[in-house]
Amino acid sequence: MKSTPHASQYARTEIHGFTLVEILMAIGIIGLLAAVAVPQYQRYVARSHAAELLLKFDAVKTNLGSLISSGNVQVNCGTVPAVVHAANLKSEYAGMDVGFEPVTGGFTPVLRYCATIEGRGPQAVQVVREAHTVMSRSASISQPVVLGDAAASFAVRLAGDTVLCKALPAAKPADICAKPMGLTMQADVMRLASGAIVPGGYHLHTQGNPFAMTVEMTILGVPPPGGAVLFNYGNYVDDHNAFSLWNPGSLTVAILGNDFNTGLNLRDGQTHRVSVSWDGATQTLAVYDNGNLVKTFTGAGRGYALNGNAEMSIGVKNKSPGFFEEGTRFSGEILRTSVVQRAMTAAELATPVFQTMAGKSELLMDVTVENGKVVDTTGHHDMREAGGVSVTQAEVATALVLKP
Structure with a gap:
Protein backbone atom coordinates (compact mmCIF):
# COMPACT_ATOMS: atom_id res chain seq x y z
CA MET A 1 0.00 0.00 0.00
CA LYS A 2 1.40 3.33 -1.05
CA SER A 3 1.77 5.99 1.56
CA THR A 4 -0.16 9.18 1.06
CA PRO A 5 1.76 12.45 1.48
CA HIS A 6 0.72 14.53 4.43
CA ALA A 7 -1.57 17.42 3.57
CA SER A 8 0.93 19.88 4.95
CA GLN A 9 3.31 19.00 2.16
CA TYR A 10 0.91 20.65 -0.29
CA ALA A 11 0.09 23.70 1.83
CA ARG A 12 0.72 27.00 0.05
CA THR A 13 3.41 29.28 1.33
CA GLU A 14 2.03 32.83 1.48
CA ILE A 15 4.38 35.64 0.41
CA HIS A 16 3.74 38.94 2.15
CA GLY A 17 4.73 42.33 0.60
CA PHE A 18 3.61 45.90 0.01
CA THR A 19 1.03 47.03 -2.48
CA LEU A 20 1.78 49.81 -4.96
CA VAL A 21 -0.57 52.12 -3.07
CA GLU A 22 1.29 51.50 0.19
CA ILE A 23 4.65 52.20 -1.48
CA LEU A 24 3.37 55.44 -3.01
CA MET A 25 1.95 56.52 0.35
CA ALA A 26 5.30 55.85 2.02
CA ILE A 27 7.16 57.84 -0.66
CA GLY A 28 4.69 60.70 -0.25
CA ILE A 29 5.18 60.78 3.52
CA ILE A 30 8.97 60.73 3.13
CA GLY A 31 8.78 63.57 0.60
CA LEU A 32 6.56 65.61 2.92
CA LEU A 33 8.92 65.11 5.83
CA ALA A 34 11.90 66.06 3.65
CA ALA A 35 10.13 69.22 2.42
CA VAL A 36 9.69 70.31 6.03
CA ALA A 37 12.95 69.03 7.48
CA VAL A 38 15.47 70.16 4.82
CA PRO A 39 14.69 73.92 5.03
CA GLN A 40 14.68 73.70 8.82
CA TYR A 41 18.06 71.96 8.75
CA GLN A 42 19.48 74.57 6.37
CA ARG A 43 18.23 77.32 8.68
CA TYR A 44 19.81 75.50 11.63
CA VAL A 45 23.15 75.31 9.78
CA ALA A 46 22.95 79.01 8.89
CA ARG A 47 22.22 79.94 12.51
CA SER A 48 25.12 77.81 13.74
CA HIS A 49 27.58 79.48 11.39
CA ALA A 50 26.11 82.89 12.18
CA ALA A 51 26.78 82.16 15.86
CA GLU A 52 30.37 81.35 14.87
CA LEU A 53 30.65 84.77 13.22
CA LEU A 54 29.36 86.47 16.36
CA LEU A 55 31.94 84.65 18.49
CA LYS A 56 34.66 85.84 16.13
CA PHE A 57 33.27 89.35 16.44
CA ASP A 58 33.63 89.13 20.22
CA ALA A 59 37.23 87.92 19.84
CA VAL A 60 38.12 90.83 17.56
CA LYS A 61 36.44 93.28 19.91
CA THR A 62 38.44 91.88 22.85
CA ASN A 63 41.71 92.28 20.95
CA LEU A 64 40.81 95.85 20.06
CA GLY A 65 39.96 96.53 23.69
CA SER A 66 43.50 95.51 24.63
CA LEU A 67 44.90 97.83 21.98
CA ILE A 68 42.79 100.73 23.20
CA SER A 69 43.90 100.26 26.80
CA SER A 70 47.55 100.13 25.73
CA GLY A 71 47.21 103.30 23.66
CA ASN A 72 48.57 101.67 20.51
CA VAL A 73 45.45 102.41 18.50
CA GLN A 74 45.79 106.10 19.24
CA VAL A 75 49.21 106.05 17.60
CA ASN A 76 48.55 104.04 14.46
CA CYS A 77 45.33 102.34 13.39
CA GLY A 78 47.31 100.41 10.81
CA THR A 79 48.43 98.05 13.59
CA VAL A 80 44.90 96.73 14.10
CA PRO A 81 44.87 94.02 11.39
CA ALA A 82 48.32 92.82 12.46
CA VAL A 83 47.28 92.40 16.09
CA VAL A 84 43.89 90.80 15.36
CA HIS A 85 44.59 87.12 14.78
CA ALA A 86 43.92 86.01 11.19
CA ALA A 87 41.77 83.10 12.37
CA ASN A 88 39.32 85.59 13.82
CA LEU A 89 38.72 87.04 10.37
CA LYS A 90 37.93 83.76 8.60
CA SER A 91 34.78 81.70 8.48
CA GLU A 92 33.68 78.74 6.42
CA TYR A 93 30.85 80.65 4.76
CA ALA A 94 31.67 84.34 5.13
CA GLY A 95 34.68 86.63 5.05
CA MET A 96 35.45 89.50 7.40
CA ASP A 97 37.92 92.34 7.47
CA VAL A 98 38.77 95.23 9.76
CA GLY A 99 38.37 98.64 8.15
CA PHE A 100 38.15 102.23 9.33
CA GLU A 101 35.18 104.57 9.20
CA PRO A 102 35.61 108.36 9.44
CA VAL A 103 34.19 110.01 12.56
CA THR A 104 34.64 113.52 13.92
CA GLY A 105 38.28 113.97 14.81
CA GLY A 106 39.58 110.70 13.39
CA PHE A 107 38.56 107.16 12.47
CA THR A 108 36.91 104.25 14.25
CA PRO A 109 37.43 100.56 13.38
CA VAL A 110 34.58 98.61 11.81
CA LEU A 111 34.24 94.91 11.11
CA ARG A 112 32.76 94.09 7.71
CA TYR A 113 30.99 90.84 6.88
CA CYS A 114 30.63 89.73 3.28
CA ALA A 115 29.44 86.58 1.48
CA THR A 116 28.44 85.72 -2.09
CA ILE A 117 26.91 82.67 -3.69
CA GLU A 118 30.16 82.37 -5.64
CA GLY A 119 31.80 80.86 -2.55
CA ARG A 120 29.51 78.38 -0.80
CA GLY A 121 26.25 78.93 -2.64
CA PRO A 122 23.05 80.50 -1.28
CA GLN A 123 23.86 79.09 2.17
CA ALA A 124 26.69 81.62 2.50
CA VAL A 125 24.34 84.55 1.92
CA GLN A 126 21.85 83.07 4.38
CA VAL A 127 24.56 82.86 7.05
CA VAL A 128 25.33 86.57 6.71
CA ARG A 129 21.62 87.42 6.76
CA GLU A 130 21.22 85.46 10.01
CA ALA A 131 24.22 87.24 11.54
CA HIS A 132 22.78 90.57 10.40
CA THR A 133 19.44 89.75 12.04
CA VAL A 134 21.09 89.04 15.38
CA MET A 135 23.45 92.02 15.19
CA SER A 136 20.67 94.44 14.27
CA ARG A 137 19.11 93.91 17.70
CA SER A 138 21.94 96.00 19.14
CA ALA A 139 23.00 99.55 18.34
CA SER A 140 26.35 98.47 16.93
CA ILE A 141 25.22 98.04 13.31
CA SER A 142 26.81 100.68 11.11
CA GLN A 143 24.99 101.33 7.83
CA PRO A 144 23.49 97.83 7.42
CA VAL A 145 23.53 96.67 3.82
CA VAL A 146 21.95 93.60 2.27
CA LEU A 147 22.92 93.55 -1.40
CA GLY A 148 20.50 90.92 -2.64
CA ASP A 149 20.02 87.23 -3.36
CA ALA A 150 23.53 86.82 -4.80
CA ALA A 151 25.55 88.62 -2.14
CA ALA A 152 25.15 90.13 1.31
CA SER A 153 27.27 92.39 3.47
CA PHE A 154 27.06 94.68 6.46
CA ALA A 155 29.41 96.57 8.75
CA VAL A 156 29.57 96.80 12.54
CA ARG A 157 31.29 99.56 14.46
CA LEU A 158 33.61 98.04 17.01
CA ALA A 159 33.71 100.99 19.38
CA GLY A 160 30.59 103.04 18.80
CA ASP A 161 31.40 106.69 18.16
CA THR A 162 34.65 106.63 20.10
CA VAL A 163 37.54 108.12 18.14
CA LEU A 164 40.28 105.51 18.11
CA CYS A 165 42.55 106.90 15.42
CA LYS A 166 44.11 110.34 15.40
CA ALA A 167 45.55 109.88 11.91
CA LEU A 168 44.62 108.04 8.73
CA PRO A 169 45.74 104.38 8.92
CA ALA A 170 49.14 103.83 7.37
CA ALA A 171 48.09 100.58 5.71
CA LYS A 172 44.37 100.22 5.23
CA PRO A 173 43.34 96.57 4.66
CA ALA A 174 41.53 95.57 1.50
CA ASP A 175 37.77 95.85 1.88
CA ILE A 176 36.36 92.53 0.70
CA CYS A 177 32.90 94.03 0.24
CA ALA A 178 33.87 97.22 -1.54
CA LYS A 179 34.10 95.87 -5.08
CA PRO A 180 31.02 93.79 -5.93
CA MET A 181 31.82 94.30 -9.64
CA GLY A 182 34.78 91.98 -9.12
CA LEU A 183 32.50 89.14 -8.05
CA THR A 184 30.91 86.93 -10.67
CA MET A 185 28.08 84.43 -10.78
CA GLN A 186 26.18 82.24 -13.23
Whole structure:
Protein backbone atom coordinates (compact mmCIF):
# COMPACT_ATOMS: atom_id res chain seq x y z
CA MET A 1 0.00 0.00 0.00
CA LYS A 2 1.40 3.33 -1.05
CA SER A 3 1.77 5.99 1.56
CA THR A 4 -0.16 9.18 1.06
CA PRO A 5 1.76 12.45 1.48
CA HIS A 6 0.72 14.53 4.43
CA ALA A 7 -1.57 17.42 3.57
CA SER A 8 0.93 19.88 4.95
CA GLN A 9 3.31 19.00 2.16
CA TYR A 10 0.91 20.65 -0.29
CA ALA A 11 0.09 23.70 1.83
CA ARG A 12 0.72 27.00 0.05
CA THR A 13 3.41 29.28 1.33
CA GLU A 14 2.03 32.83 1.48
CA ILE A 15 4.38 35.64 0.41
CA HIS A 16 3.74 38.94 2.15
CA GLY A 17 4.73 42.33 0.60
CA PHE A 18 3.61 45.90 0.01
CA THR A 19 1.03 47.03 -2.48
CA LEU A 20 1.78 49.81 -4.96
CA VAL A 21 -0.57 52.12 -3.07
CA GLU A 22 1.29 51.50 0.19
CA ILE A 23 4.65 52.20 -1.48
CA LEU A 24 3.37 55.44 -3.01
CA MET A 25 1.95 56.52 0.35
CA ALA A 26 5.30 55.85 2.02
CA ILE A 27 7.16 57.84 -0.66
CA GLY A 28 4.69 60.70 -0.25
CA ILE A 29 5.18 60.78 3.52
CA ILE A 30 8.97 60.73 3.13
CA GLY A 31 8.78 63.57 0.60
CA LEU A 32 6.56 65.61 2.92
CA LEU A 33 8.92 65.11 5.83
CA ALA A 34 11.90 66.06 3.65
CA ALA A 35 10.13 69.22 2.42
CA VAL A 36 9.69 70.31 6.03
CA ALA A 37 12.95 69.03 7.48
CA VAL A 38 15.47 70.16 4.82
CA PRO A 39 14.69 73.92 5.03
CA GLN A 40 14.68 73.70 8.82
CA TYR A 41 18.06 71.96 8.75
CA GLN A 42 19.48 74.57 6.37
CA ARG A 43 18.23 77.32 8.68
CA TYR A 44 19.81 75.50 11.63
CA VAL A 45 23.15 75.31 9.78
CA ALA A 46 22.95 79.01 8.89
CA ARG A 47 22.22 79.94 12.51
CA SER A 48 25.12 77.81 13.74
CA HIS A 49 27.58 79.48 11.39
CA ALA A 50 26.11 82.89 12.18
CA ALA A 51 26.78 82.16 15.86
CA GLU A 52 30.37 81.35 14.87
CA LEU A 53 30.65 84.77 13.22
CA LEU A 54 29.36 86.47 16.36
CA LEU A 55 31.94 84.65 18.49
CA LYS A 56 34.66 85.84 16.13
CA PHE A 57 33.27 89.35 16.44
CA ASP A 58 33.63 89.13 20.22
CA ALA A 59 37.23 87.92 19.84
CA VAL A 60 38.12 90.83 17.56
CA LYS A 61 36.44 93.28 19.91
CA THR A 62 38.44 91.88 22.85
CA ASN A 63 41.71 92.28 20.95
CA LEU A 64 40.81 95.85 20.06
CA GLY A 65 39.96 96.53 23.69
CA SER A 66 43.50 95.51 24.63
CA LEU A 67 44.90 97.83 21.98
CA ILE A 68 42.79 100.73 23.20
CA SER A 69 43.90 100.26 26.80
CA SER A 70 47.55 100.13 25.73
CA GLY A 71 47.21 103.30 23.66
CA ASN A 72 48.57 101.67 20.51
CA VAL A 73 45.45 102.41 18.50
CA GLN A 74 45.79 106.10 19.24
CA VAL A 75 49.21 106.05 17.60
CA ASN A 76 48.55 104.04 14.46
CA CYS A 77 45.33 102.34 13.39
CA GLY A 78 47.31 100.41 10.81
CA THR A 79 48.43 98.05 13.59
CA VAL A 80 44.90 96.73 14.10
CA PRO A 81 44.87 94.02 11.39
CA ALA A 82 48.32 92.82 12.46
CA VAL A 83 47.28 92.40 16.09
CA VAL A 84 43.89 90.80 15.36
CA HIS A 85 44.59 87.12 14.78
CA ALA A 86 43.92 86.01 11.19
CA ALA A 87 41.77 83.10 12.37
CA ASN A 88 39.32 85.59 13.82
CA LEU A 89 38.72 87.04 10.37
CA LYS A 90 37.93 83.76 8.60
CA SER A 91 34.78 81.70 8.48
CA GLU A 92 33.68 78.74 6.42
CA TYR A 93 30.85 80.65 4.76
CA ALA A 94 31.67 84.34 5.13
CA GLY A 95 34.68 86.63 5.05
CA MET A 96 35.45 89.50 7.40
CA ASP A 97 37.92 92.34 7.47
CA VAL A 98 38.77 95.23 9.76
CA GLY A 99 38.37 98.64 8.15
CA PHE A 100 38.15 102.23 9.33
CA GLU A 101 35.18 104.57 9.20
CA PRO A 102 35.61 108.36 9.44
CA VAL A 103 34.19 110.01 12.56
CA THR A 104 34.64 113.52 13.92
CA GLY A 105 38.28 113.97 14.81
CA GLY A 106 39.58 110.70 13.39
CA PHE A 107 38.56 107.16 12.47
CA THR A 108 36.91 104.25 14.25
CA PRO A 109 37.43 100.56 13.38
CA VAL A 110 34.58 98.61 11.81
CA LEU A 111 34.24 94.91 11.11
CA ARG A 112 32.76 94.09 7.71
CA TYR A 113 30.99 90.84 6.88
CA CYS A 114 30.63 89.73 3.28
CA ALA A 115 29.44 86.58 1.48
CA THR A 116 28.44 85.72 -2.09
CA ILE A 117 26.91 82.67 -3.69
CA GLU A 118 30.16 82.37 -5.64
CA GLY A 119 31.80 80.86 -2.55
CA ARG A 120 29.51 78.38 -0.80
CA GLY A 121 26.25 78.93 -2.64
CA PRO A 122 23.05 80.50 -1.28
CA GLN A 123 23.86 79.09 2.17
CA ALA A 124 26.69 81.62 2.50
CA VAL A 125 24.34 84.55 1.92
CA GLN A 126 21.85 83.07 4.38
CA VAL A 127 24.56 82.86 7.05
CA VAL A 128 25.33 86.57 6.71
CA ARG A 129 21.62 87.42 6.76
CA GLU A 130 21.22 85.46 10.01
CA ALA A 131 24.22 87.24 11.54
CA HIS A 132 22.78 90.57 10.40
CA THR A 133 19.44 89.75 12.04
CA VAL A 134 21.09 89.04 15.38
CA MET A 135 23.45 92.02 15.19
CA SER A 136 20.67 94.44 14.27
CA ARG A 137 19.11 93.91 17.70
CA SER A 138 21.94 96.00 19.14
CA ALA A 139 23.00 99.55 18.34
CA SER A 140 26.35 98.47 16.93
CA ILE A 141 25.22 98.04 13.31
CA SER A 142 26.81 100.68 11.11
CA GLN A 143 24.99 101.33 7.83
CA PRO A 144 23.49 97.83 7.42
CA VAL A 145 23.53 96.67 3.82
CA VAL A 146 21.95 93.60 2.27
CA LEU A 147 22.92 93.55 -1.40
CA GLY A 148 20.50 90.92 -2.64
CA ASP A 149 20.02 87.23 -3.36
CA ALA A 150 23.53 86.82 -4.80
CA ALA A 151 25.55 88.62 -2.14
CA ALA A 152 25.15 90.13 1.31
CA SER A 153 27.27 92.39 3.47
CA PHE A 154 27.06 94.68 6.46
CA ALA A 155 29.41 96.57 8.75
CA VAL A 156 29.57 96.80 12.54
CA ARG A 157 31.29 99.56 14.46
CA LEU A 158 33.61 98.04 17.01
CA ALA A 159 33.71 100.99 19.38
CA GLY A 160 30.59 103.04 18.80
CA ASP A 161 31.40 106.69 18.16
CA THR A 162 34.65 106.63 20.10
CA VAL A 163 37.54 108.12 18.14
CA LEU A 164 40.28 105.51 18.11
CA CYS A 165 42.55 106.90 15.42
CA LYS A 166 44.11 110.34 15.40
CA ALA A 167 45.55 109.88 11.91
CA LEU A 168 44.62 108.04 8.73
CA PRO A 169 45.74 104.38 8.92
CA ALA A 170 49.14 103.83 7.37
CA ALA A 171 48.09 100.58 5.71
CA LYS A 172 44.37 100.22 5.23
CA PRO A 173 43.34 96.57 4.66
CA ALA A 174 41.53 95.57 1.50
CA ASP A 175 37.77 95.85 1.88
CA ILE A 176 36.36 92.53 0.70
CA CYS A 177 32.90 94.03 0.24
CA ALA A 178 33.87 97.22 -1.54
CA LYS A 179 34.10 95.87 -5.08
CA PRO A 180 31.02 93.79 -5.93
CA MET A 181 31.82 94.30 -9.64
CA GLY A 182 34.78 91.98 -9.12
CA LEU A 183 32.50 89.14 -8.05
CA THR A 184 30.91 86.93 -10.67
CA MET A 185 28.08 84.43 -10.78
CA GLN A 186 26.18 82.24 -13.23
CA ALA A 187 23.09 84.01 -14.54
CA ASP A 188 20.39 83.25 -17.09
CA VAL A 189 20.75 85.32 -20.26
CA MET A 190 18.90 85.68 -23.56
CA ARG A 191 20.70 84.10 -26.51
CA LEU A 192 19.55 85.43 -29.86
CA ALA A 193 20.38 83.48 -33.02
CA SER A 194 18.89 85.79 -35.64
CA GLY A 195 15.79 85.95 -33.46
CA ALA A 196 13.95 88.84 -31.85
CA ILE A 197 12.24 89.77 -28.60
CA VAL A 198 9.16 91.97 -28.81
CA PRO A 199 6.36 93.10 -26.49
CA GLY A 200 2.90 91.64 -27.00
CA GLY A 201 1.19 93.71 -29.66
CA TYR A 202 4.67 94.85 -30.76
CA HIS A 203 4.22 98.28 -29.15
CA LEU A 204 6.12 99.89 -26.27
CA HIS A 205 3.69 101.59 -23.90
CA THR A 206 4.92 105.16 -23.38
CA GLN A 207 3.61 108.18 -21.51
CA GLY A 208 2.69 110.37 -24.47
CA ASN A 209 5.25 111.25 -27.14
CA PRO A 210 8.76 110.73 -25.72
CA PHE A 211 10.86 113.89 -25.87
CA ALA A 212 13.67 112.11 -24.01
CA MET A 213 14.67 108.48 -23.56
CA THR A 214 17.36 106.29 -22.00
CA VAL A 215 18.05 102.78 -23.29
CA GLU A 216 20.44 100.46 -21.50
CA MET A 217 21.54 97.04 -22.79
CA THR A 218 24.02 94.60 -21.26
CA ILE A 219 25.74 92.72 -24.10
CA LEU A 220 27.87 89.60 -23.57
CA GLY A 221 30.23 87.62 -25.78
CA VAL A 222 31.11 88.53 -29.36
CA PRO A 223 28.24 89.75 -31.56
CA PRO A 224 28.55 89.18 -35.32
CA PRO A 225 30.04 91.80 -37.66
CA GLY A 226 27.86 93.98 -39.84
CA GLY A 227 24.92 96.27 -39.25
CA ALA A 228 22.91 94.12 -36.85
CA VAL A 229 20.29 96.03 -34.85
CA LEU A 230 20.39 95.70 -31.06
CA PHE A 231 17.35 97.82 -30.24
CA ASN A 232 14.74 99.57 -32.36
CA TYR A 233 11.85 101.84 -31.39
CA GLY A 234 9.74 103.98 -33.67
CA ASN A 235 7.44 104.27 -36.63
CA TYR A 236 8.37 101.43 -38.99
CA VAL A 237 7.28 103.41 -42.08
CA ASP A 238 9.49 106.39 -41.27
CA ASP A 239 13.15 106.11 -40.23
CA HIS A 240 13.01 109.80 -39.36
CA ASN A 241 10.91 108.89 -36.33
CA ALA A 242 13.00 106.16 -34.74
CA PHE A 243 15.48 105.48 -31.95
CA SER A 244 17.87 102.62 -32.77
CA LEU A 245 21.10 101.05 -31.55
CA TRP A 246 22.93 99.15 -34.29
CA ASN A 247 26.32 98.14 -35.73
CA PRO A 248 27.93 96.42 -32.68
CA GLY A 249 31.44 96.65 -34.20
CA SER A 250 31.27 100.44 -33.89
CA LEU A 251 28.07 101.15 -32.02
CA THR A 252 25.87 103.64 -33.83
CA VAL A 253 22.83 105.40 -32.38
CA ALA A 254 20.12 106.57 -34.78
CA ILE A 255 17.75 109.27 -33.54
CA LEU A 256 15.08 110.90 -35.68
CA GLY A 257 16.93 110.39 -38.95
CA ASN A 258 20.50 111.14 -37.81
CA ASP A 259 23.25 108.58 -37.09
CA PHE A 260 25.79 109.10 -34.31
CA ASN A 261 28.78 106.74 -34.41
CA THR A 262 30.23 106.20 -30.94
CA GLY A 263 33.22 104.11 -32.03
CA LEU A 264 32.45 101.69 -29.18
CA ASN A 265 33.40 98.11 -30.11
CA LEU A 266 31.02 95.58 -28.57
CA ARG A 267 32.78 92.70 -30.33
CA ASP A 268 35.88 92.61 -28.10
CA GLY A 269 34.61 89.69 -25.99
CA GLN A 270 34.04 91.85 -22.91
CA THR A 271 30.76 92.50 -21.09
CA HIS A 272 29.33 95.91 -22.00
CA ARG A 273 26.57 97.68 -20.07
CA VAL A 274 25.77 100.25 -22.74
CA SER A 275 23.64 103.23 -21.64
CA VAL A 276 22.32 105.73 -24.20
CA SER A 277 20.73 108.87 -22.77
CA TRP A 278 18.94 111.28 -25.13
CA ASP A 279 17.50 114.66 -24.13
CA GLY A 280 15.33 116.17 -26.85
CA ALA A 281 15.03 119.52 -25.10
CA THR A 282 18.79 120.15 -25.23
CA GLN A 283 19.30 117.94 -28.33
CA THR A 284 22.12 116.11 -26.56
CA LEU A 285 23.04 112.44 -26.66
CA ALA A 286 25.37 110.82 -24.11
CA VAL A 287 26.69 107.26 -24.43
CA TYR A 288 28.16 105.32 -21.49
CA ASP A 289 29.92 101.96 -21.24
CA ASN A 290 29.81 100.27 -17.81
CA GLY A 291 28.98 103.63 -16.26
CA ASN A 292 31.85 105.50 -17.95
CA LEU A 293 31.16 108.27 -20.46
CA VAL A 294 32.20 107.27 -24.00
CA LYS A 295 31.02 110.22 -26.04
CA THR A 296 28.61 113.15 -26.03
CA PHE A 297 26.86 114.46 -29.15
CA THR A 298 24.93 117.66 -29.81
CA GLY A 299 22.17 118.30 -32.33
CA ALA A 300 20.50 114.96 -31.57
CA GLY A 301 16.79 114.89 -32.30
CA ARG A 302 16.42 118.17 -34.15
CA GLY A 303 14.07 119.40 -31.42
CA TYR A 304 11.38 116.82 -32.23
CA ALA A 305 9.72 114.12 -30.15
CA LEU A 306 9.34 110.44 -30.94
CA ASN A 307 5.92 108.98 -31.64
CA GLY A 308 4.31 107.54 -28.53
CA ASN A 309 3.37 103.85 -28.20
CA ALA A 310 5.36 102.96 -31.31
CA GLU A 311 6.68 99.54 -32.36
CA MET A 312 9.68 98.16 -30.49
CA SER A 313 11.98 95.18 -30.96
CA ILE A 314 15.18 93.79 -29.47
CA GLY A 315 17.63 92.15 -31.86
CA VAL A 316 16.17 93.28 -35.20
CA LYS A 317 14.66 96.27 -37.02
CA ASN A 318 10.87 96.50 -37.41
CA LYS A 319 9.47 96.37 -40.92
CA SER A 320 5.82 96.21 -39.93
CA PRO A 321 4.05 94.74 -36.90
CA GLY A 322 5.15 91.10 -36.74
CA PHE A 323 7.58 91.44 -39.66
CA PHE A 324 11.26 92.35 -39.52
CA GLU A 325 13.88 93.64 -41.91
CA GLU A 326 16.26 90.91 -43.05
CA GLY A 327 19.95 91.72 -42.80
CA THR A 328 19.45 93.52 -39.49
CA ARG A 329 19.13 90.46 -37.25
CA PHE A 330 21.41 90.26 -34.21
CA SER A 331 23.06 87.11 -32.86
CA GLY A 332 24.56 87.13 -29.39
CA GLU A 333 23.79 87.13 -25.69
CA ILE A 334 21.89 89.88 -23.88
CA LEU A 335 21.57 89.97 -20.10
CA ARG A 336 19.12 92.85 -19.85
CA THR A 337 17.43 95.69 -21.74
CA SER A 338 15.89 98.63 -19.88
CA VAL A 339 13.99 101.61 -21.30
CA VAL A 340 13.33 104.84 -19.38
CA GLN A 341 11.24 107.78 -20.62
CA ARG A 342 13.63 110.54 -19.65
CA ALA A 343 17.30 111.40 -20.00
CA MET A 344 19.27 109.90 -17.12
CA THR A 345 22.33 111.57 -15.63
CA ALA A 346 25.88 110.26 -15.35
CA ALA A 347 25.44 109.78 -11.60
CA GLU A 348 22.30 107.70 -12.13
CA LEU A 349 23.98 105.56 -14.80
CA ALA A 350 26.88 104.67 -12.50
CA THR A 351 24.72 101.70 -11.45
CA PRO A 352 22.46 99.56 -13.67
CA VAL A 353 19.23 101.26 -14.71
CA PHE A 354 16.98 98.52 -13.33
CA GLN A 355 18.43 99.20 -9.87
CA THR A 356 18.42 103.00 -10.06
CA MET A 357 14.89 103.21 -11.48
CA ALA A 358 13.25 100.33 -9.59
CA GLY A 359 9.62 101.14 -8.83
CA LYS A 360 9.65 104.46 -10.71
CA SER A 361 7.01 105.29 -13.32
CA GLU A 362 9.57 106.43 -15.91
CA LEU A 363 10.89 102.85 -16.20
CA LEU A 364 8.83 101.72 -19.18
CA MET A 365 10.40 98.30 -19.64
CA ASP A 366 13.02 96.03 -18.07
CA VAL A 367 13.53 92.84 -20.08
CA THR A 368 15.54 89.98 -18.61
CA VAL A 369 15.26 86.27 -17.78
CA GLU A 370 13.46 85.14 -14.63
CA ASN A 371 12.67 81.52 -13.82
CA GLY A 372 13.80 80.48 -17.29
CA LYS A 373 11.47 82.89 -19.13
CA VAL A 374 12.02 86.21 -20.89
CA VAL A 375 9.93 88.77 -18.98
CA ASP A 376 9.41 92.47 -18.49
CA THR A 377 9.97 92.89 -14.75
CA THR A 378 7.89 96.09 -14.69
CA GLY A 379 4.82 94.05 -15.61
CA HIS A 380 3.87 96.54 -18.34
CA HIS A 381 4.37 94.12 -21.24
CA ASP A 382 4.06 90.42 -22.03
CA MET A 383 7.24 89.61 -23.91
CA ARG A 384 7.28 87.34 -26.96
CA GLU A 385 10.10 85.56 -28.72
CA ALA A 386 10.28 85.59 -32.52
CA GLY A 387 12.63 83.13 -34.21
CA GLY A 388 15.86 81.89 -32.68
CA VAL A 389 15.71 82.91 -29.02
CA SER A 390 16.76 80.66 -26.15
CA VAL A 391 17.80 80.95 -22.51
CA THR A 392 21.32 79.97 -21.50
CA GLN A 393 23.73 80.66 -18.65
CA ALA A 394 26.79 82.90 -18.65
CA GLU A 395 29.32 84.17 -16.12
CA VAL A 396 28.52 87.81 -15.31
CA ALA A 397 29.44 90.37 -12.68
CA THR A 398 27.30 89.94 -9.58
CA ALA A 399 26.55 93.68 -9.50
CA LEU A 400 24.78 93.39 -12.87
CA VAL A 401 22.14 91.00 -11.51
CA LEU A 402 21.68 92.11 -7.89
CA LYS A 403 18.11 93.05 -7.15
CA PRO A 404 17.55 96.50 -5.63
